[in-house]
Amino acid sequence: MRVMxxxxxxxxxxxxxxRTPEAMxxxxxxxxxNDELQAAGILRDADGLKPSSHGKxxxxxxxxxxxxxxxFAETKxxxxxxxxxxxxxxxxxxxxVKRCPNPMPGPSEIEIRPLYEMADWQ
Incomplete structure (x- = not known):
């Protein structure tokens, strides 16, 4: 099963x-x-996104x-x-995800969403 x-x-x-000491x-x-995910054979891709001020x-x-x-206004x-x-x-x-370090200073949230697979369309 693939998940985002x-x-x-x-x-x-x-x-x-x-680049603060805390951020680093x-x-x-x-x-x-990420190294643990890679070693476990789970990681397919990962990246961070620039702030929405750079987006459209x-x-x-x-x-x-x-x-x-x-x-964009609704940060959450x-x-x-x-x-x-x-x-x-x-x-x-x-x-x-429960093993993941907190990805942000203070409270944060991670969402897991399954991807559609070809079998879902048949």
């Missing part, structure tokens, strides 16, 4: 990455966690398209980073 593991954005992450320690801890949204309305420049609805994992089941994904 989404690190939700926070007000701090939307300010952009700042967090990145080192996350690097060790395109709104669709019939044939019309409207480009909306970031930053934004994604700051992601992993793509291949796991046995959702329980295994949850177990791995």
């Amino acid at each position: 593991v989404l690190v939700k954005a926070t007000e701090d992450s939307e300010k952009g990455f700042v 320690a967090m990145m080192e801890a996350m690097g060790r966690f 949204r395109i709104a669709f309305d019939g044939a019309g398209r409207t480009v909306i420049d970031g930053p 609805e934004l994604v700051a980073g992601f992993w793509l994992w291949e796991v046995k089941d959702m329980d295994e994904a949850v177990a791995w």
